[in-house]
Amino acid sequence: MSKAAIIGSGVIGGGWAARFLLNGWDVAVFDPDPQAERKIGEVLANARRALPALYDRALPAEGKLTFHTDLAEAVAGAEWIQESVPETLALKHRILPEIQQAAEPEAVIGSSTSGFKPSELNAPGTRAIVAHPFNPVYLLPLVELVGDSATCAQAADILRGIGMYPLTVRKEIDAHIADRLLEAVWREALWLVKDGIATTGEIDESIRMGFGIRWAQMGLFETYRIAGGEAGMAHFMAQFGPALSWPWTKLMDVPEFNDDLVDLIASQSDAQSGHLSIRDLERLRDDNVVGMIRALRRTGS
Numbered sequence: 325m326s327k328a329a330i331i332g333s334g335v336i337g338g339g340w341a342a343r344f345l346l347n348g349w350d351v352a353v354f355d356p357d358p359q360a361e362r363k364i365g366e367v368l369a370n371a372r373r374a375l376p377a378l379y380d381r382a383l384p385a386e387g388k389l390t391f392h393t394d395l396a397e398a399v400a401g402a403e404w405i406q407e408s409v410p411e412t413l414a415l416k417h418r419i420l421p422e423i424q425q426a427a428e429p430e431a432v433i434g435s436s437t438s439g440f441k442p443s444e445l446n447a448p449g450t451r452a453i454v455a456h457p458f459n460p461v462y463l464l465p466l467v468e469l470v471g472d473s474a475t476c477a478q479a480a481d482i483l484r485g486i487g488m489y490p491l492t493v494r495k496e497i498d499a500h501i502a503d504r505l506l507e508a509v510w511r512e513a514l515w516l517v518k519d520g521i522a523t524t525g526e527i528d529e530s531i532r533m534g535f536g537i538r539w540a541q542m543g544l545f546e547t548y549r550i551a552g553g554e555a556g557m558a559h560f561m562a563q564f565g566p567a568l569s570w571p572w573t574k575l576m577d578v579p580e581f582n583d584d585l586v587d588l589i590a591s592q593s594d595a596q597s598g599h600l601s602i603r604d605l606e607r608l609r610d611d612n613v614v615g616m617i618r619a620l621r622r623t624g625s
């Protein structure tokens with residue numbers, strides 16, 4: 325039986341735990357939060373409901389889930405160790421050497437970090453790669469891998485075995501690939517709300533009803549290549565490429581992230597979901613994601 329160790333079991337670590345467990349791995353969890361067991365239980369309930377609906381075949385028998393108060397005990401004998409503690413470099417610098425010391429020499433040590441590069445994460449003597457997943461980890465296939473190429477190749481094989489889609493990033497860069505793209509969208513969304521151009525709900529609808537659907541099924545470039553018609557991508561670029569240098573965007577300019585802006589966004593965004601609780605929203609999201617992954621071809625699952 326393969327074993328995964330999950331260090332930090334919040335939103336993302338809990339999702340990793342569910343992904344491994346429901347694919348037949350034993351999972352050992354280390355998280356000092358007294359609520360950790362309850363929180364994983366909630367993620368697992370979502371995963372047990374949604375993940376089987378993704379496949380026409382039965383999933384393997386679930387592995388064994390254990391909780392540990394000692395990090396080294398959780399890590400011992402694991403083939404995959406996933407660090408998912410909060411996104412603070414000082415904390416990751418404290419945890420990764422502890423993991424390294426307890427890890428088997430051939431184990432993959434992955435960090436869920438959304439933004440840090442392997443060269444920032446690793447102190448002398450540690451050898452973590454970035455294995456950056458997407459929430460909910462138990463459903464979304466993509467994992468961005470960054471770091472030592474042999475370890476990334478080993479990691480990619482393991483991830484494919486648990487129904488994921490590894491994408492190895494060619495060079496390390498802040499925020500990898502997907503969060504780089506998302507940051508640009510975030511930045512513009514912050515401006516649109518701050519300047520009173522659109523509410524959070526209107527921005528979400530502009531994504532959901534239009535380009536979000538296009539992007540889910542074919543991404544950015546292939547979608548636009550089709551828009552270029554018979555004459556193809558060169559024609560599309562000739563027509564629309566120059567517009568990209570017009571001052572449509574605020575480029576690197578980010579609005580001041582002060583209390584007023586946070587309150588404005590939070591009040592609009594919290595009101596947007598009406599009477600639906602976070603649990604209701606998670607179920608809605610999971611049903612939609614399962615339906616989309618099943619309907620779309622060319623996804624990793």
Ligand code: NAD
Nearest residue numbers: 332333334335336355357408409410411436437438457459
């Ligand atoms: P979170 O706050 O939900 O969970 C962090 C967990 O780490 C908590 O349960 C906390 O108790 C635990 N923790 C704190 N100190 C610890 C320690 N010393 N040892 C072990 N556990 C400890 O955060 P999250 O959203 O799950 O993010 C975790 C990582 O995943 C971050 O690096 C983040 O950038 C990355 N990530 C987040 C998302 C997302 O959408 N939330 C997506 C991809 C990657």
